[in-house]
Amino acid sequence: MKAKSTKKFSAVKDRAATEARILNAARTIFARRGYDAAGLREIAELAQANLSLISRYFGGKEGLLTALTDQFVAARREGGLSYPPQDTLRDEIHCYLHTKLHDDLKDEEIVRLIVSRAAIDTEFRKTAGAHLDGQVDANFHSRIKLLQDAGKVASDMDIDLLFATIMHVSFSVNFFGAMIGDRSESEIDALFNGFATALAHGLPVRH
Incomplete structure (x- = not known):
């Protein structure tokens, strides 16, 4: 046996x-x-x-791309964040956005592959959409909970909506700004800084 x-x-x-x-x-x-x-x-x-x-x-080949997409998403949800917890929501969002930018640039080839294929392949777009479900990053969620426990963020803030908003901005800036538009680091930082400041003053809450 x-x-x-x-x-x-x-x-x-x-x-x-x-x-x-x-x-x-x-x-x-x-x-x-x-x-x-x-x-x-x-x-x-x-x-x-x-x-x-x-x-x-x-x-087959489409299955390989789907598996690579799955692998890419799983890597984003595992492990911890490379920067220490921040004292304010604005700083937490700002640091998180820079971390995701670094991750995307490190994996630029697979990011470009997924986005370009999803743009022209309807079936893959459906599959990728199922994998890229917008599920809250547990690392980010725990950071927001720390701020809530410290009384620095409202207890009824909608963390799911906050994260979804951050991810949309992250994708737009990282792909169209950094990868396609080749914007400078200072321009990217200005965008992240402005967004983090604006969102921190207009927190989404659960209804």
């Missing part, structure tokens, strides 16, 4: 490792050639995996 259990665990571990290699390879090839020109055989070769495993594990 123990031998069977060990063998099963090993198989699961091997599959996970192969899936990770395939996803890393897909990300590289998609970035290098674009989604349409990317070939599954090239992805399999880079991943040193059997071509048939891509269909078995992911269902």
Whole structure:
């Protein structure tokens, strides 16, 4: 029984490792050639995996992009924030926006891939929309709770609405401002500063 259990665990571990290699390879090839020109055989070769495993594990090229999107979203929701808790909501929003900008620029290739594909592929847009559900970042939620507990933010503030608003601004500035518009750091900071100040003075509350 123990031998069977060990063998099963090993198989699961091997599959996970192969899936990770395939996803890393897909990300590289998609970035290098674009989604349409990317070939599954090239992805399999880079991943040193059997071509048939891509269909078995992911269902093909669209499944790979969906898995990459899922991976991207999960990474955003895991781990902690790199900056210490701030004393005011304005400063918390300002720092959070800069953190998300740093994350997006670090993953600029996958951000561009997801956005460009969603713009022209209706089916993928539906799938991506389901993954990008706007669920509140637990890290951000805990920071707002700290401010609420300290009496610095209203207890009836709608954190979900606040987060959704921040994410819309974050996407607009990060993608259209930083990646497409190539705005300077000072311009980006001015936008974040103005937005954080305005929102901190008009807090959304639950109705």
